[in-house]
C-alpha cells in the first residue's frame with residue numbers, strides 16, 4: 482500500500498516539530514515537503530534540531546503543492562497564515578488537517594463550504610488530545626443537568642489566541658444542549674473591565690497565560706449544594722499526536738470538512 486504524502490506547515494514550531502517526530506515513527510506516512518518562513522530551498526535534515534528527512538522546505542504553499550503533489554497538509558502555524566494555507570490547500574485538491582486555532586466561525590463556515598464545493602476531505606480540530614476530546618464530550622453531557630458553567634483555560638504565555646480553540650469548542654458543544662442563561666447575580670457589575678471573562682450565551686470563559694503551563698482546561702459546573710469539575714491537562718505536546726495521526730489517516734477517506742476530532746472517534 483502506498484504511503485500518504487504529507488506536507489507540514491510550521492515545522493520549527495512547538496507543534497510542528499512534534500508532528501515531524503510523529504511522521505518519523507509512522508510507517509504509512511511520508512513527509513514530502515514543509516512550509517516555513519525561513520530556510521526555503523534547504524532540506525529538513527539541514528536545519529538544526531529538525532529530524533533527518535530529505536524533504537524540501539518551501540516558503541509558499543502553492544509552490545510546495547505544485548512541486549511535491551502531496552495528499553495531506555498538516556497546518557500548525559498561526560491563525561492568519563493557517564486560514565490562508567487551509568483555503569489554498571482545499572482549492573488545490575490537498576486535504577488539510579488543521580490544528581491551528583483562532584479561526585472565526587465565519588472562516589470555518591467558509592472553509593466548510595469550499596470543501597463541500599470541491600468534494601474534498603478536511604479536518605479542523607481545536608484539540609487533538611484524546612483526553613481533551615473526552616473532557617469536552619463529558620462537559621456537554623454534564624451541561625444537560627448543570628446549566629451554570631464556567632470554563633477556565635490555562636496555557637503557556639506564547640499563545641496568540643484567547644480564548645483557546647478548545648474553550649470555544651467546549652462552549653459550542655454545551656450550546657447544543659443548554660438554553661442561553663445569564664449566570665451570576667442579575668445586578669452583577671464589573672468594577673474592573675474583564676473581571677468576569679468572555680461570555681457566550683451567559684457562559685463565562687477565563688483565559689490564564691503563564692510560563693510553565695502547556696495546555697489545561699477546567700469546566701466547572703454549579704448546582705444547589707454541589708460543584709462538578711471536569712479537568713484535562715496536556716503536560717507534553719506528544720499528547721496531541723495520536724489525534725493528528727488519526728486525522729491524517731481519516732481525512733483521505735472524507736469528502737467534507739469535519740470540525741472537531743470527536744466526529745472521527747467511534
Ligand SMILES: NC(=O)C1=CN([C@@H]2O[C@H](COP(=O)(O)OP(=O)(O)OC[C@H]3O[C@@H](n4cnc5c(N)ncnc54)[C@H](O)[C@@H]3O)[C@@H](O)[C@H]2O)C=CC1
Pocket residue numbers: 490491492493494495496497516517518557558559560562579580581582583606607608609610639721
Ligand atoms: N489542535 C491542537 O490540538 C493544538 C493546536 N495548537 C495550535 O497550533 C498552532 C501552533 O502552535 P505552536 O506550535 O505552539 O506555536 P509555535 O509558535 O511554536 O509555532 C508556530 C510556527 O508557525 C510558523 N509560521 C508562522 N508563519 C508561517 C508561515 N507564513 N509559513 C510557515 N510557517 C509559519 C512559525 O515560524 C512557528 O514555527 C497554534 O494555533 C496553537 O493554538 C497547539 C497545540 C495543540
Ligand SMILES: O=C(O)C1=N[C@H](C(=O)O)C[C@H](O)C1
Pocket residue numbers: 582583607608609636637640644645646647648695696697
Ligand atoms: O496553543 C496551544 O498550545 C494550544 N492550542 C489549542 C487551543 O487553542 O485550544 C489546543 C491546546 O489547548 C493547546
